[in-house]
Amino acid sequence: MKETIIKMLQQIEEDHNVKVLYACESGSRAWGFPSKDSDYDVRFIYIHKKEHYLSIDPIGVGNKRDVIELPVNHLLDVSGWELTKALKLFRKSNPPLLEWLCSSIVYYQAYSTIEKMEELKSTIFAPSSCLNHYLNMASKNFRDYRHRKEVKIKKYFYVLRPVLAARWIQQFNEFPPLEFQTLLEVVPSGKLKEEITILLKRKMLGDELNLEPQVDIINEFLDQEISRLQTYAKTIKMKIPDSTMQLNRLFQNTLDEVW
The missing domain is CATH 3.30.460.10 (Beta Polymerase, domain 2)
Structure with missing residues (x-):
């Protein structure tokens, strides 16, 4: 190719x-x-x-x-x-x-x-503008499926990737890496990370278009993180x-x- x-x-x-x-x-x-x-x-x-x-x-x-x-x-x-x-x-x-x-x-x-x-x-690098870009993307994509009973697997990654990118900016004050597996380093080990990893493997195997019940632990994490990071973004004052x-x-x- x-x-x-x-x-x-x-x-x-x-x-x-x-x-x-x-x-x-x-x-x-x-x-x-x-x-x-x-x-x-x-x-x-x-x-x-x-x-x-x-x-x-x-x-x-x-x-x-x-x-x-x-x-x-x-x-x-x-x-x-x-x-x-x-x-x-x-x-x-x-x-x-x-x-x-x-x-x-x-x-x-x-x-x-x-x-x-x-x-x-x-x-x-302007942390505030980059944070707001990723948070706006995450919020829009999350609204698209949040209140549906079933969702396609790939939809999660259109929200998880920008949320983890924003979280990376907050933690390291640098532009985030592209690779999702690297971004996952900002998620502590535990049930949430296990569920995300399972979805990632299934997506790459071709299950991304299947409609299925939503994963509550991921939705709760996204709800809380988007809100928390939006509050944090308002506190950033940096002259570039x-x-x-x-x-x-x-x-x-x-x-x-x-x-």
């Missing part, structure tokens, strides 16, 4: 006259709990030629789009962000982008841009240094390096 993805990235470069800087997996495969029929969620960062940026219309305005998306099929979901879009989101400690950079499944990486972003990652000048230089240096 990696060869197929690389060929697709090469075709994107040719069709759009860009250079791909980085491509990774961002879905359930990167999270460590793919099922038998999981597709590949490929995300990438790319840069245009210099002259594309030297115009009165900035990237992202009018027909100068700042994303490239391929039609989704049963096997591949491929989309990418233009570098200035990615760097502006990076400046705001955007969790989806930070997850791309943390992915353990990297399909392609060229030039020094990503390494330099990695060096800056700890200085731009403005990294605009550094990111401008990074963008300019990338242009010189690539083209």
Whole structure:
């Protein structure tokens, strides 16, 4: 599959006259709990030629789009962000982008841009915005099934993963790892962890779409944790240094390096 993805990235470069800087997996495969029929969620960062940026219309305005998306099929979901879009989101400690950079499944990486972003990652990390992102995701997904009598196994992980990510941020004051098995380290040994581990094994074996009675101990944990972490998030007061000048230089240096 990696060869197929690389060929697709090469075709994107040719069709759009860009250079791909980085491509990774961002879905359930990167999270460590793919099922038998999981597709590949490929995300990438790319840069245009210099002259594309030297115009009165900035990237992202009018027909100068700042994303490239391929039609989704049963096997591949491929989309990418233009570098200035990615760097502006990076400046705001955007969790989806930070997850791309943390992915353990990297399909392609060229030039020094990503390494330099990695060096800056700890200085731009904003605990409050990341916490709120994961808590909003968890709350929304929890509401979707909380009061149903039966639920599909996979629904639990759409709530557990962001809750454990938020808990990781609280405990370690750093951006959380993607792999669910690593995130589970913030759950003490006991019945709760045993139930989550059982569900994880069943999901990866293909039981994720079966409707079945809800697991009370997991729901109680999620109820309490979402509420507790929402209260904690309101107490965080941290001023993040403005990294605009550094990111401008990074963008300019990338242009010189690539083209």
